[in-house]
Amino acid sequence: MSYHSITRQAIELDGARLTLYSKPGLVAWDEVAAATALLAAEAPLRAGLRVLVWDSPALALFAAQRGVETHLYADNLIALEMARAMQRTHSAPTLVIHDERALPPPSADFDLALLLNPKGRAYARLVACAAYHALKNGGRLLFCGANASGAKVFAADAGEVFGKAAVTVRNKARQRLSSLIKAAHAPPPDADW
Incomplete structure (x- = not known):
């Protein structure tokens, strides 16, 4: 496959059909599909929420199609380029892509x-x-990843940032979905983090 060629793949997230755009330089869909599907199924998306999605164009598009104000941040310019292509294909006026x-x-x-x-x-x-600094007091961080890829370690580290242990919401298909709530009284993490 050429670096310049874009592939399109029909995917389904929690009953929603989406066209995923991809090209070399992005994580293969089969590596993130289970975690993305679990997040999509468990995320409490409803109108009026401001949602931050990090590094998952498919999940950002899924949230935006539910009328949620969704902001996508990513450290990969290719992912952002593909997110824009997906946004043009699907109706997602509430999706804001930050590059x-x-x-x-x-x-x-x-x-x-x-x-x-x-x-x-x-x-x-x-x-x-x-994520801690971006969330309101009472805001929720919901994160997911493969057990074999350090999900417990990330949950422990995120819990340390938030000042409490992460709660495992669900384990499914070797994926761990965890949650943290930003407490109003919690001091911000140390600057050396």
Whole structure:
């Protein structure tokens, strides 16, 4: 496959049919499909929420199609390019794709953050901190990843950032879905995180 060729794949997330755009440089869909499907099925998406999605164009499009104000951040410009192609194909006016930065600003105005467990412990901790600062008090972080790819370690690290243990919501198909709530009284993580 040429770097310039874009592939399209019909996928289904929690009953919604989507066309996934991909090209070399992106994680293969079969590597993230189970975690993405579990997040889509369990995410409490409803109108009026501001949702942050990190590094998953398919999940961002899924949320936006439910009328949720969805903001996609990614550290991969190819993923953002493919997200724009998906947005043009599907009606998703509430999807905002951010390419000016890989992580959300510390705005504390998101109700929900959805993410696939990032690879690399130092980077995963950075993402957990960014999610903490992006969420409102009472906001929820919902994250999922393969048990064999360090899901327990990321849950422990994210729990340390949030000041409490992550709650495992569900284990399915060797994927661990976990949740954390940002407490109003919790001190922010140390700057050296």
